[in-house]
Amino acid sequence: MKDAILAIDQGTTSTRAVLFDSNGKLLHIEQREISTYFPSNGWVEQDPEEIWNKTQKVFSLTLEKSAYMKTHIRGMGITNQRETIIAWDKITGKPLYNAIVWQDRRTAKKCEEMEKDGLSDEISNKTGLIIDPYFSATKISWILDNVEDAKRLALSNRLAVGTIDTFLLFKFTNGNSFYTDITNASRTSLYNIYNNKWDDTLLEIYNIPINILPEVKDNIHEFGSIEKKLCEYNIPILSMVGDQQSSSLGQFCFNAGEVKATFGTGCFILMNTGTNILRSKNKLLTTIAYKIDKKINYALEGSIFNSGAAVQWLRDNLKIIKKAEDTQVLASSIKDNNGVYFVPAFTGLGAPYWKPDARGSIYGLSRSSGPAEISRAVLESIAYQCTDLLDAIKSDGQKPRIIRADGGMTSNDWLMQFLSNISETPIEISINKESTSYGVALLAAIGAGLTSSLEKSSKSWKVRKYYQPQMSKNKIHKYRNGWQQAINKTIM
Numbered sequence: 001m002k003d004a005i006l007a008i009d010q011g012t013t014s015t016r017a018v019l020f021d022s023n024g025k026l027l028h029i030e031q032r033e034i035s036t037y038f039p040s041n042g043w044v045e046q047d048p049e050e051i052w053n054k055t056q057k058v059f060s061l062t063l064e065k066s067a068y069m070k071t072h073i074r075g076m077g078i079t080n081q082r083e084t085i086i087a088w089d090k091i092t093g094k095p096l097y098n099a100i101v102w103q104d105r106r107t108a109k110k111c112e113e114m115e116k117d118g119l120s121d122e123i124s125n126k127t128g129l130i131i132d133p134y135f136s137a138t139k140i141s142w143i144l145d146n147v148e149d150a151k152r153l154a155l156s157n158r159l160a161v162g163t164i165d166t167f168l169l170f171k172f173t174n175g176n177s178f179y180t181d182i183t184n185a186s187r188t189s190l191y192n193i194y195n196n197k198w199d200d201t202l203l204e205i206y207n208i209p210i211n212i213l214p215e216v217k218d219n220i221h222e223f224g225s226i227e228k229k230l231c232e233y234n235i236p237i238l239s240m241v242g243d244q245q246s247s248s249l250g251q252f253c254f255n256a257g258e259v260k261a262t263f264g265t266g267c268f269i270l271m272n273t274g275t276n277i278l279r280s281k282n283k284l285l286t287t288i289a290y291k292i293d294k295k296i297n298y299a300l301e302g303s304i305f306n307s308g309a310a311v312q313w314l315r316d317n318l319k320i321i322k323k324a325e326d327t328q329v330l331a332s333s334i335k336d337n338n339g340v341y342f343v344p345a346f347t348g349l350g351a352p353y354w355k356p357d358a359r360g361s362i363y364g365l366s367r368s369s370g371p372a373e374i375s376r377a378v379l380e381s382i383a384y385q386c387t388d389l390l391d392a393i394k395s396d397g398q399k400p401r402i403i404r405a406d407g408g409m410t411s412n413d414w415l416m417q418f419l420s421n422i423s424e425t426p427i428e429i430s431i432n433k434e435s436t437s438y439g440v441a442l443l444a445a446i447g448a449g450l451t452s453s454l455e456k457s458s459k460s461w462k463v464r465k466y467y468q469p470q471m472s473k474n475k476i477h478k479y480r481n482g483w484q485q486a487i488n489k490t491i492m
Contacts, residue, residue, distance in 0.1 A: 001070050001071060001072040002021060002022070002069075002070065002071045002072070003021070003022040003071070003072055003074050003448075003450055004019055004020060004021055004022070004027060004066060004069075004071035004072065004073050004074065005019075005020050005021075005022070005073065005074060005075055005076070005077070005441045005444050005445050005448065005450070006018070006019055006020075006059075006062060006066075006073050006075075006076040006077075006235070006441075006444075007019075007020065007076070007077050007078075007079065007437040007438070007440050007441040007444070008055060008058075008059065008076065008077070008078045008079070008168065008440075009079050009080075009243070009246075009436055009437045009440070010051065010055060010078070010079070010080045010081065010164050010165075010168060011034075011080075011081055011243060011264060011265070011436075012034070012036070012081045012084075012101065012102070012103075012264065012265040012266075013033060013034060013036075013264070013265055013308075014031050014032060014033045014034055015031070015032050015034060015051065015054045015055045015058055016029060016030065016031045016058060016437065017029070017030045017031075017055075017058035017059050017061070017062040018062075018434050018437035018438075018441070019062055019065065019066060019071070019073075020437075020438065020441045020445075021071070022074075022445065022450045022451075024432075024438060024441070024442070024445075024457060026432070026434055026438075027065075027066075027069060027071065028062060028065045028066070028069070029434070030057075030058035030061045030062050030065075031058065032054040032057055032058055034046055034050060034051060034054065035047065035050060036101065037098065040106070042104070042105030042106055042108065042347065042348075043104055043105070043106050044100075044101040044103040044104040044105075044347065045098035045099060045100060045101060045104070046084070046098060046099040046101055047098055047099070048086045048088070048095040048098065048099050048167065049095065051099065051164065051167075051168075052167070052168070052171050055168060055171075056230065059230070060230070063231060073235050074445075074448040074450060075235065075236050075237070075238040075239075075444040075445070075447055075448035076226070076235050076236070076237050076238065076444060077237070077238060077239035077240065077241070077440035077441055077443055077444035078165050078168055078169060078237065078239070078240045078440065079165070079240070079241050079242065079243045079246040079436055079437065079439065079440040080163060080164040080165040080168070080184070080240075080242065080243055081101070081102060081164060081243060082102060082163060082183075082184055082187045082242040082243060082244065083102035083134055083135055083136045083139075083163070083187050083188070084099050084100065084101045084102045084136075084163060084164055085099065085100045085136050085139040085140055085143070085161060085162070085163065086099045086161070086162065086163075086164060086166075086167045087140075087143045087147065087150060087159060087160070087161045087212075088159075088160050088161075088167065088170075089153060089158055089159070089160070090153075090157075090158050090159065090160045090175065090178070091158055093170065093171065093175055096143070096147050096148075096149060096150055096153070096159075097143060097147045097150075099164070100139045100142070100143070102134060103134075103265075103266075103305055103309075103347040104133060104139065104347075105133045105347055105348055105356050105357075106133065106142060107133040107138035107139060107141070107142055108133050108348075108356040108357060110133075110138050110141070110142070111131045111132055111133055111138060111356065114131050114205075115131050119131065119205060122201070122205070123189060123202065123205070126192045126193070126194065126199055126201070126202060127186070127189050127190075127191065127192065127193060127199075127202070128186070128193050128277070128279070128285060128286025128287055129187070129189050129285055129286075129287075130283065130285070130354055131189075132354055132356060133348075133356050134303065134305075134350065134356075135187060135188060135189040136163065136187065136188035136189060136190070137188055137189035137190050137202070137206045137208065138189075138206065140161050140188075140190075140206065140208050140212075141206050141207060141208060143161065144207070144208065154209055154211070154212050157211055159211075159212045160178060160212060160214070161212045161213060162178075162180055162213070162214050163180060163184045163187070163188070163242075165180055165181060165184050165240045165241075165242075166178065166179065166180045166184070166214045169223055169224065169237060169240065172224070172226050172227065172230065172237065173223075173224035173225065173226070173227060173237070174227035174229075176224055176227075177223055177224035177237075178214045178215065179214050179215050179216070179217050179221070179223055179224075179240075180213075180214040180215075180216055180217070180240070181216070181217055181218070181219050181221075181239075181240040181241055181242075182196070182216055182217070182218060182219065182288050182290075182291045182296070183219065183241050183242040183245040183287070183288050183289070183290060183291075184240070184241075184242045185198075185216045186287050186288040187242060187287065189202065189206075190202050190203060190206065190208065190213070191216065193277065193286070193287070193288055193298075194277070196216075196296070197216070198210055198213060198216070217240075218291045218292065218294070219239055219240065219241045219245075219290045219291055219292060219443050220238060220239050220292055220443050220444075220446055220447045221238070221239070221240075221447070222236060222237075222238060222447070223236075223237040223238070223239075223240060224236075224237050225237065236447075236448075238443070238444040238447030238448055239440050239441075239443035239444040239446075239447055240440070241290065241439065241440050241443060243262075243436050244262060244268040244270055244301065245270070245287075245288075245289055245290055245299070245439070246435075246436050246437075246439035246440045246443075247260060247262045247268075247270075247406055247407075247435045247436040247439055248260045248270045248272065248289060248299070248439065249290060249438075249439030249440075249442055249443065249454065250406070250430075250432065250434070250435030250436055250437070250438035250439030250442065251404040251406060251430060251435050251439075252404075252454075252457070252461045253270070253271075253272045253404065254272065254297075254454050254455060255272060255274070256272055256273055256274030256276070257271065257272065257273075257398065257400075257401070258271070258272050258404070259271045259272075259393075259400040259402070259403050259404065260403070260404045260405070260406065260435075261386060261403050261404070261405045261406075261407075262405075262406050262407045262435075262436065263307055263308060263382070263405065263406070263407035263408065263409035263410060264307070264308050264407045264408065264409075265306075265307070265308050265309045266303060266304050266305050266306060266307055266308070266309065266350070267303075267304040267307035267308075267382060267385065267386060267407075268301060268302070268303055268304070269301065269302045269304075269386060269389045269390065269393075269403075270287075270289070270299045270300070270301045271299060271300045271301075271393055271398060271400065272289055272297060272298075272299055273289075273297075273298045273299055273300055273398075274297060274298070275295070275296065275297060275298070276298065277298050278298065278300055278396065278398075280300055280392065280396050281395065281396060282352050282391075282392035282393075282395045282396055283351055283352040283353075283354055283392065284300045284301060284302050284351055284352065284389070284392050284393065284396065285300070285301045285302070285303065285351065286298065286299075286300060286301075287299050287300075287301050290443075292443075292446070292454070300393060300396065300398070301351075302350070302351040302352065302388075302389030302392060302393070303350040303351050304350050304351070304382070304385045304386070304389070305344075305345075305346070305347050305348060305349070305350045306344040306345070306346050306347065306360075307344075307382045307385070307409065308324075308407075308408060308409055309344070309346065310342070310344040310346075310378045310381065310382065311324050311327055311378060311379075311409070312324075313344075313346070313378075314327065314374070314375060314378055318374070320371045320374060320375060321371075321375065324408070324409075324412075325411075325412075326375070327375045327376075327378065327379055327412065327414075327415075328379075328412050328413065328414045328415070330371055330372045330375035330376065331372070331375055331376040331379050331414045331415075332414050333372050334372045334373065334376060337373065337376055337377060337380060337479070337482075338364075338366075338368070338369065338373050339364035339366075339482065340362065340363070340364045340365060340369055340373040340374065340376070340377045341362070341363045341364055341377055341380070341381070341482055341483055341485075341486035342360070342361070342362050342363075342374070342377035342378050342380070342381045342486075343358075343360060343361045343362075343363075343381060343486050343487060343490045344360055344378065344381050344382075344385075345358040345359050345360045345361070345490060346359070346360050349490070349491065351388075351389055351392065352388055352389065352392045353388075353487070353491055355490075355491045358490050358491055359490075361486065361489065361490045362374070362377065363485075363486045363489060364482075364486075379412070379414065379415045379418065380418060380422075380479070380483075381483075382409070382415060382419075383415065383418045383419040383422050383423070384422065384479075384480070384483040386419055386423065387419070387422050387423040387480070390403075390423050390425060400425060401426075402425065402426045402427070402428055403423075403425055403426070403427045403428070404427075404428050404429075404430065405427050405428070405429055406429070406430060406433070406435040406436070407436075410429050410465075413465075416429070416465070416467050417467050417470070419467075420467040420468060420469050420470075421469050421470055421471035421476065422471065422476060422479060422480065423469075424469045424476070425469070426466065426467065426468045426469070427466070427467040427468075428463045428465075428466055429463065429464045429465040429466070429467075430461065430462065430463065430464060431462040431463065431464040432462075442454065442457055
């Protein structure tokens with residue numbers, strides 16, 4: 001039988017199981033969409049039971065396919081939407097409340113109060129993050145304060161709280177493993193990235209008992225084995241990593257200065273800074289990229305909350321398009337944006353603005369504006385936000401030579417070319433469309449002994465598409481000036 005590695009990719013919009021052979025060749029994909037709920041203004045939730053049930057489904061279907069293909073799964077990795085939080089009973093495994101998704105803004109007031117109390121420097125200096133509802137800590141505090149039985153279970157050592165990697169691991173191992181990995185821990189605002197542990201002072205600030213949190217492990221670790229009722233033979237879980245760090249690995253950004261951009265529900269730009277902890281002066285995040293063999297690589301990251309989500313809004317709410325691909329046709333049908341700008345602040349603005357109370361806006365509409373202008377404005381907004389992040393990276397003394405991009409929206413040629421134009425940066429699209437899944441699979445392959453290091457795999461990197469800047473300086477200035485005016489109006 002041929003050796004294989006299984007990756008579970010639990011994202012915001014779907015759960016996927018992706019099977020790779022020992023050489024990194026994609027063998028099979030199973031995918032199920034995940035429902036998202038908006039119970040109140042700024043609240044974003046998902047059903048943990050739905051997440052687990054659909055994860056089980058894609059897992060079992062992939063096992064069947066693996067048997068048919070006569071492969072032996074040597075190990076599994078889990079990658080996940082990061083800051084999203086689930087609380088559950090350690091004894092029963094039953095969730096206490098819906099998953100509070102990373103986009104959720106319900107703790108904005110709490111964050112404002114913390115800033116007024118002068119806690120920004122304390123938290124930033126320990127975590128590399130800022131105070132924002134995006135991160136997990138205030139979500140956990142909210143659960144403890146508002147969810148029935150949460151405090152009672154915490155006092156009796158029965159409450160478990162974790163990011164989705166931890167929840168899935170707990171479920172896959174029938175409650176025998178309660179761990180997270182260092183990259184997910186670094187996104188909670190509770191983990192000290194300098195001394196690499198849950199920080200007592202931060203736990204006290206957020207009033208979170210340490211006993212409800214999982215133990216933190218390196219990205220390659222023997223996290224446990226799949227329980228027998230889910231799989232008739234032993235499959236060890238050998239890697240866990242946050243989805244953006246995983247896509248960076250899948251894009252082979254192993255060296256300092258290398259940059260990736262992932263276009264999903266949100267957009268995330270991450271630059272490897274090597275073993276140096278580089279602090280941004282422009283509101284970018286300092287985070288852990290990965291830890292292997294006791295060596296930590298760090299990263300600068302910028303987070304955009306709404307990119308693919310804005311296209312979904314066009315389709316599902318405005319019904320301007322029937323499918324995402326329609327945006328490219330509409331944007332291409334006009335030679336200019338005709339002065340229309342869209343700021344997709346549905347759940348606030350992320351880096352470098354960090355305005356949780358901002359809301360989406362459209363500027364410059366006239367009687368002649370129609371679906372083409374609005375669709376183009378949505379696509380342009382994604383490129384402008386990415387360029388704002390790249391500008392912040394440059395202001396921090398780094399100059400990305402090229403961007404390696406992945407995610408569903410990289411299939412939009414118009415968007416990728418516009419991004420290259422407006423950012424004045426070349427863009428590479430990998431031949432491997434499953435970079436997020438591949439990143440965690442690569443870590444599991446190292447854990448299983450199928451490859452010896454990240455660097456050994458880099459020879460397989462191949463470019464599928466390449467975009468280079470083609471826009472005049474005057475036009476760039478015109479478009480970016482219009483965008484900045486729209487942003488200023490939104491955040492004032």
